[in-house]
Amino acid sequence: MNAITHHIPDQLLAAYAAGSLPKPFALVIAAHVSLCDSCRAGLAAHEAVGGAVLEDMATAPVEADVKAALMAMLDGPEAAPEPRAAKRRGVYPGPVMGALKGRAPRWKKMGMGVKQCILDAGEAGSVRLLYIPPGQAVPDHTHGGLELTLVLQGSFSDEAGRFGVGDVEIADQEIEHTPVADEGLPCICLAATDAPLRFNAFVPRMLQPIFRI
Template sequence: MSIRHHPAETTLIAYAAGHLDEALSAIVASHLAVCPRCRGRSRLADGIGGELLDSAEPATLRDDALDAVLARIAGAGPETAEPAPRAGRHGVAAPLGQLLPERLSDIRWRTVGPGIRQARLGETGRDPEGLKLLKIAPGRSVPRHTHRGHEMTLIVSGSYTDELGRFQAGDIADLDGEVDHQPVSDTGEDCICIIATDAPLRFEGWVPRLMQPFVRI
């Protein structure tokens, strides 16, 4: 799996600090399981946070405190060899992969718009609130929208193109309220995505806005 789009640095820092909600954290955790690059970045965020806590005193930090922390991390010695990343079901690692059925054709889809279907990840009802599965038919697009909060999208199969580029299986779209986009499924197969949000999307056009309370996107 070749991953070209990754979570933002600020997202990895928030994840390391425990500041992401359950749905967003599940996306990041599954990405870290298959992406050695982001695992290294996440460990660095953990290490910086831990070192800053260990060196904290009931007084103002010295001007060179951050440099000292980074030097200690750099001098910690070589790490043990990291095992090759292992993708789970459909290339999606736990915790999200275990919520997917063995066959994507077994998913119970519900139509929410022309060429667009939505489903819960798990039939047990234990999948985190704000976590959804979306299927976009070839050539179809999600209505143009921006975000009231944080949205992360993990591509399971197929691909889509929007104002930020092309996203394929394994890629992460990490978006906030500054992004206005319209993903279009751009191959001859369905684009299936796992989407996590901590607030409803903000659609353009009165029809999508009217339908939003019913489709719960």
């Protein structure tokens, strides 16, 4: 793997450690942290600080039904994915394999060789795998909210630079870009958004409802 040069900002690591991120973003961060020694150390530091704060807090009795409900939330499908799972299947880190339930992605064609596999979608946003052939571009767009894109295979380039395996691009309403998959292996990315993309061209806008992007 090439050296990772685009990392998760500290404030997002802190939010992940606190458990306050929506599930789509939490999955991207968990997958990145499983690949990145630097961000894994940063996350451990935030967790240590949070643990120290909890130890200093005064304790109070918790009713049995409240405790049961809390444990159910922690064990349920909305719990943040575990970032330290080292096992991989092909290019997919442990947290992604967990979202795939151990199966291969079920790709759906989007045209021009591009494919996607939606892993989760709801009110909090969506997270999907994208497969982009070498040299193929994602249409020029900006964003209605926040987008995190983690590269799992190959690389892509846009106005912000080049992003290789393990790198994360963070885009928001201020960013307008046209990502293009570099030559070599097809680019496979894990992308999370909390609002629809804003395409500049007419055809992509017409297809948005179909592809749920």
